[in-house]
Amino acid sequence: MAVSEEGNLLRGPSGDNHPSFPRASTSYVPQQTYALDKEKHYRQQFGDMYFLRLTKLKPAVEKVAEEAWDDFTIGRETVQRVERVLDVRQGNLCWVIGTIYIDMPLKPNILDDINKDHWISAPPPLEKYLSPRGEDIIMLEDESGRLRLIGSALATELLVTGCIVAVMGTENANGDFEVVDIKVPGLPSQPERWQQSSHPANGQSKDVDQDEDMDRAVPLSNGKKLAIVSGLGFSGTDASHSLDLNLLTEFLLGEALDPVTQENVSRISRLVIAGNSIAPEVDAVSHDTVGNTRKAAQRKYGYDSSAYNPTPMMHFDEFLATLLPSLPITLLPGYDDPANVSLPQQPIHSAMFPQSRTYGMIPSSDGAASQPGWLDTVTNPWEGEIEGWKVLGTGGQNVDDVYKYVESEDRLGMMEAMCKWRCCAPTAPDTLWSYPFQDNEPFVLNSCPHIFFVGSQPKFDTAMIEGPEGQMVRLITVPRFAETGEIVLVDSETLETSVVKFTVT
Amino acid sequence: MADYKTYLAASILTEEKAITYRLLSRALKVHVNAAKEMLYEFHKVQNSKRPGTIHATYLISGTIRAQATNGGAAKKDPDGDDYMQSSPFISSSMPQPEKDQRAADHLVLSISLVREEDLAQIRSEYEHINSIHVYSLMLHPLKDLQILSDVNRELLDLCASEDPLDSLSKYGTITNPNVRRRKAGATRPPSAPLPAQVKAQPAKPNPPEQKPAPKKEGPQGKPSTASEFFGKGKEKLKAKSTAADNNSSKESTPNPPTLKRESSSLMKSFAKAKPKLERKRTESSAVSPAISAAEDSPMKDVSDDEEENYVPPPSKVIVDSNRQTKKEKEAALRALMDDDDEDEPAAPTKPEEPEEGEEEAKEEPEPIEPKDEVAVSGGRRRGRRRVMQKKKIKDEDGYLGKLYMISSHVSY
Numbered sequence: 001m002a003v004s005e006e007g008n009l010l011r012g013p014s015g016d017n018h019p020s021f022p023r024a025s026t027s028y029v030p031q032q033t034y035a036l037d038k039e040k041h042y043r044q045q046f047g048d049m050y051f052l053r054l055t056k057l058k059p060a061v062e063k064v065a066e067e068a069w070d071d072f073t074i075g076r077e078t079v080q081r082v083e084r085v086l087d088v089r090q091g092n093l094c095w096v097i098g099t100i101y102i103d104m105p106l107k108p109n110i111l112d113d114i115n116k117d118h119w120i121s122a123p124p125p126l127e128k129y130l131s132p133r134g135e136d137i138i139m140l141e142d143e144s145g146r147l148r149l150i151g152s153a154l155a156t157e158l159l160v161t162g163c164i165v166a167v168m169g170t171e172n173a174n175g176d177f178e179v180v181d182i183k184v185p186g187l188p189s190q191p192e193r194w195q196q197s198s199h200p201a202n203g204q205s206k207d208v209d210q211d212e213d214m215d216r217a218v219p220l221s222n223g224k225k226l227a228i229v230s231g232l233g234f235s236g237t238d239a240s241h242s243l244d245l246n247l248l249t250e251f252l253l254g255e256a257l258d259p260v261t262q263e264n265v266s267r268i269s270r271l272v273i274a275g276n277s278i279a280p281e282v283d284a285v286s287h288d289t290v291g292n293t294r295k296a297a298q299r300k301y302g303y304d305s306s307a308y309n310p311t312p313m314m315h316f317d318e319f320l321a322t323l324l325p326s327l328p329i330t331l332l333p334g335y336d337d338p339a340n341v342s343l344p345q346q347p348i349h350s351a352m353f354p355q356s357r358t359y360g361m362i363p364s365s366d367g368a369a370s371q372p373g374w375l376d377t378v379t380n381p382w383e384g385e386i387e388g389w390k391v392l393g394t395g396g397q398n399v400d401d402v403y404k405y406v407e408s409e410d411r412l413g414m415m416e417a418m419c420k421w422r423c424c425a426p427t428a429p430d431t432l433w434s435y436p437f438q439d440n441e442p443f444v445l446n447s448c449p450h451i452f453f454v455g456s457q458p459k460f461d462t463a464m465i466e467g468p469e470g471q472m473v474r475l476i477t478v479p480r481f482a483e484t485g486e487i488v489l490v491d492s493e494t495l496e497t498s499v500v501k502f503t504v505t
Numbered sequence: 506m507a508d509y510k511t512y513l514a515a516s517i518l519t520e521e522k523a524i525t526y527r528l529l530s531r532a533l534k535v536h537v538n539a540a541k542e543m544l545y546e547f548h549k550v551q552n553s554k555r556p557g558t559i560h561a562t563y564l565i566s567g568t569i570r571a572q573a574t575n576g577g578a579a580k581k582d583p584d585g586d587d588y589m590q591s592s593p594f595i596s597s598s599m600p601q602p603e604k605d606q607r608a609a610d611h612l613v614l615s616i617s618l619v620r621e622e623d624l625a626q627i628r629s630e631y632e633h634i635n636s637i638h639v640y641s642l643m644l645h646p647l648k649d650l651q652i653l654s655d656v657n658r659e660l661l662d663l664c665a666s667e668d669p670l671d672s673l674s675k676y677g678t679i680t681n682p683n684v685r686r687r688k689a690g691a692t693r694p695p696s697a698p699l700p701a702q703v704k705a706q707p708a709k710p711n712p713p714e715q716k717p718a719p720k721k722e723g724p725q726g727k728p729s730t731a732s733e734f735f736g737k738g739k740e741k742l743k744a745k746s747t748a749a750d751n752n753s754s755k756e757s758t759p760n761p762p763t764l765k766r767e768s769s770s771l772m773k774s775f776a777k778a779k780p781k782l783e784r785k786r787t788e789s790s791a792v793s794p795a796i797s798a799a800e801d802s803p804m805k806d807v808s809d810d811e812e813e814n815y816v817p818p819p820s821k822v823i824v825d826s827n828r829q830t831k832k833e834k835e836a837a838l839r840a841l842m843d844d845d846d847e848d849e850p851a852a853p854t855k856p857e858e859p860e861e862g863e864e865e866a867k868e869e870p871e872p873i874e875p876k877d878e879v880a881v882s883g884g885r886r887r888g889r890r891r892v893m894q895k896k897k898i899k900d901e902d903g904y905l906g907k908l909y910m911i912s913s914h915v916s917y
Contacts, residue, residue, distance in 0.1 A: 008638075009538060009638035009639075010639070011542055012546040012549075013543055013546055014542060018536035018537075019677075020673075020674045020678070020679070021679050023679045023680060023681040023683075240651060241651075242654035243618065243650055243654045246654050247564075247616060251616060253679060254678060255678055256564055257616070257635070257638065258635065258636035258638065260635065260636065262679070322661070325673055325678075326673060326678055326679050326681050326684075327679075328683075358686050359684075359685070359686050360687070362687055371685065374685045498612035499613045501615045501616065502616050502617075503615065503617045503618070
C-alpha cells in the first residue's frame with residue numbers, strides 16, 4: 001500500500017529535469033551449432049541420427065557405467081560387459097549400452113496416414129502418448145538388434161525414445177532383459193565462463209580466472225539482466241492481450257513507471273524471444289488436428305494468398321521495430337512461427353520484418369567476420385554466449401514432446417534429464433520432427449550450458465542443478481506471455497531469476 | 506507548460522479521445538515522466554471543477570500479497586485448506602510458510618493497469634507499491650481497457666516520420682549507444698506512405714505545439730464506406746458545416762491511406778457490390794474511351810494492390826473503439842476533398858468560361874467522379890472495390906492537368 005516517495009508520479013508538473021538512462025550492454029556471441037546448409041536434402045534415412053548419437057555418447061556412458069559397475073557382483077556372479085545387444089546371453093549378468101526405444105500404441109504412426117483417408121473424423125490430438133493400460137514396451141536397441149526391458153528399475157528412471165543409456169541386468173527365460181540398474185551419460189563438462197568471448201573488464205586471463213573464483217564464491221550482482229519472453233502470441237483475430245504487449249513494450253523501453261524502475265530497466269541488456277511470437281491461426285489449428293490439410297490442397301493449386309493473414313506478423317514487426325532502437329533482441333522461432341517446422345528450426349527470414357530488418361545483420365564488405373545482428377534471428381534450438389555464460393535455449397517443442405512420453409508433470413525434471421542424457425531433443429526424429437542429419441547429430445550436447453531455457457511452457461519455474469564436476473546449470477521454463485503476462489529476468493552475474501508480470505484488469 | 510492543458514482539453518473534452526502518457530509525450534515532445542504529471546494535473550483540475558468528468562487509468566507496480574500472486578498456487582490451496590480444516594491443529598500454521606516460500610522463491614514484480622474505479626481495491630492487493638502514475642485519461646469510462654492499445658497504434662503513426670534513434674532521449678526512452686543499424690538503402694516499403702502524410706498536414710488552426718498527427722488515421726482508421734464520401738455534391742455541403750471542427754485538413758497524396766475494412770463477409774460485400782456494378786456499367790457506357798483507359802491502367806499494378814490488400818482486418822475491439830473517431834475521419838476525408846476544390850477554384854465556380862474545348866473537358870469527368878468499380882473477374886479479385894477519382898485541374902497559367910485519385914481495397 002505504501003508508495004515510496006520517488007515512485008509516486010501522482011503530482012503536478014514539477015519541471016524537473018527528467019533523466020534519460022543509457023542502456024547497459026553485455027557481450028553476446030551467438031553460435032551456429034544448429035544452422036543448416038542452404039541446400040537441404042530430405043532423401044536420407046533418419047536411422048543415421050540414432051547411430052550418430054549412439055556413437056557420440058557411447059564413450060560417456062561407458063565411463064559412467066564402468067565406474068559404477070566395475071566388479072559388481074550379485075550372488076557369486078560378476079557383471080560382464082557385453083558389446084552388442086544381441087550378444088546378451090540368457091542367465092548371464094551383464095551390462096550393455098544402447099538407445100532406448102519405447103513402443104507406444106498411442107504414438108503417432110506413419111501408417112495412420114494411410115488409414116486417415118477412411119476416417120470419418122480424426123481422433124483428437126493426444127496430450128500424452130502414455131498408454132493407460134500399460135501397453136507401452138520399453139526396448140533397448142543398437143545397430144545389432146533390440147531387447148525388451150522389464151523390471152522395477154525402469155519406473156525410477158525417466159526414459160524416452162532416443163536417449164542413450166547403459167543397462168545392467170540379466171535376460172530371463174522369456175527373452176526379456178530384467179533391469180537391475182540404469183546409467184545415463186550425466187552432465188557433460190562445463191566450459192569456463194568467458195570461453196568464447198573475452199572478459200570486457202580486464203584482458204589478462206590469469207587475473208580473470210582468479211576473479212572468476214572469487215565470483216563463484218560470492219557472486220555479486222551488477223544489476224545487469226537478460227530478459228526472456230516466450231509466446232507473445234501476436235494474433236490477427238484475438239486482441240485480448242494487445243494492451244499487455246503494449247505494457248511490455250513500454251516497460252522494456254523504460255517509459256512506464258517511475259525513474260527508479262526505469263533505471264533498473266535500463267540494465268536489461270538483451271531481450272530473448274523464445275518462440276511462438278505468432279498466435280496459431282484458429283483455422284489452421286483445426287486443420288492440423290484433423291490432419292486433413294490434403295483435401296484443401298487438392299482443390300487449390302499453387303499458393304492461396306487469401307488464406308494468409310499478415311496482420312500478426314505486421315504487429316510483431318512493429319513491436320520489434322519499437323524495441324530495437326533501445327534494446328538488442330535475439331529471436332528464436334517456435335512451433336507457431338513462420339519458420340520450418342522441423343527441428344532445428346531455421347531463423348525467421350528477415351523479409352518477414354520489413355521495418356525491423358534494418359537492424360539485422362550487417363553484411364561485412366571486406367570479408368571480416370560480421371557482427372551478429374542487433375536483431376538476431378537465430379535457430380531453435382539455439383546456443384550462444386551471453387556475458388560469458390553459455391546459453392542453450394529452445395522454443396519448447398523438445399520438452400513438450402518429452403512430456404508426452406512420461407507420467408511426470410515436472411518439466412524442470414525433464415530439462416534436467418535432457419542435460420543428463422546430453423541430448424536436447426532426444427525424441428527427434430521419432431515423434432519430434434527433425435531434419436534427417438547424416439554426418440552430425442547437433443542435438444547431442446558436447447558441453448554443458450550455464451543457462452538452459454525452454455519457451456512456451458504453461459508456467460514459470462526455475463531450478464539450479466549441480467553436476468558431479470561442479471557444473472551449475474540454471475534451468476528455466478519460460479511461460480507463454482499471451483496467457484500469463486509474465487516475462488523472466490535473469491541476472492547476468494548471479495543467474496538469479498525474477499519475474500515481471502503484467503496484468504490488465 | 507500550460508500548452509498541455511489546451512491540447513488535453515481539445516483531445517479529451519472536445520474530440521473525446523483517449524490520451525495516454527506516451528501519446529501526450531510524443532504530441533508535445535516532452536519527457537514521458539513529465540507527461541505523466543501533466544495527465545495527473547489535468548485530471549485533478551478538471552475533476553475538481555466537476556467531479557467525474559474525466560476517467561483515468563493508472564499503472565501500478567510493486568509486489569502483490571502472497572495470496573494474490575500465485576494463481577496456480579491459489580487453485581491448489583483450497584484443496585489443501587479443506588484437507589487441513591479436518592485436522593485443525595496444523596491448519597493455521599501450515600499453508601502460510603509454504604506460500605511465503607513460493608513468493609520468496611522467485612521475485613515477482615507485478616505491473617497492473619487499473620481503472621480509477623478499481624484503484625482502491627487493486628491497491629489493497631499490493632503489499633508494496635514501487636510506483637504509480639496516470640496511464641491514460643478519457644472522457645468516458647472504458648469497458649475494455651484493451652481499447653487503449655489502439656491509442657498506441659496511433660502513436661506508431663505519429664512517430665513514423667521520426668528517426669527512432671534520434672528521438673529516444675527526447676521522450677525519456679532508454680537509449681542505447683551500441684545500436685547498429687543498416688544505413689544506406691534502408692527502405693521501409695510498407696510504411697512509406699505514412700511519413701509523407703505527416704508532412705502533408707501543415708495548415709491548421711491548432712496551437713503550434715499541438716501536433717497535428719494525432720488526428721491521423723492509422724492503417725485501420727478509415728471508414729469502410731469511404732467511397733461514399735467521394736460523392737461530391739453532398740460532400741461539399743457537409744464539409745463546410747464541419748470545417749470548423751475539423752482542424753486537420755489533409756492534402757491529397759497520390760496514394761491515399763489504405764482504407765479500413767469492416768470485418769464483413771464475402772456475401773455482404775457482394776450484396777453491396779452488385780448494385781454499384783450495374784451503376785458503373787451504365788456510367789461507363791457514357792464515359793469517353795480515354796477515361797476508361799485511365800481506369801484500366803491502375804489494374805496492372807497487381808503487386809501494389811496486393812500490398813493494399815494486406816491491410817489488417819481489424820479486431821472487433823478496434824472496430825468498437827473507432828466508432829467514435831469515425832466521424833472525425835469522415836470529416837478529414839471531406840476536408841481532403843475540400844482542399845482539392847480550393848486548388849482549382851475556377852472549375853466549379855465558373856462554368857461559363859468562354860473556351861469551349863476546355864469547358865467540355867472540365868465538365869465531362871465531373872458527373873462520373875463518384876465511381877465505384879468492382880472487378881468480379883477472377884476469384885482473387887473478387888470483392889475488390891476500386892474507387893477512382895479524376896480531376897481536371899487548371900492552374901493560373903491556364904494549363905490543364907489531370908489528377909487521379911485511386912484507392913482500392915478488398916472486402917472479404
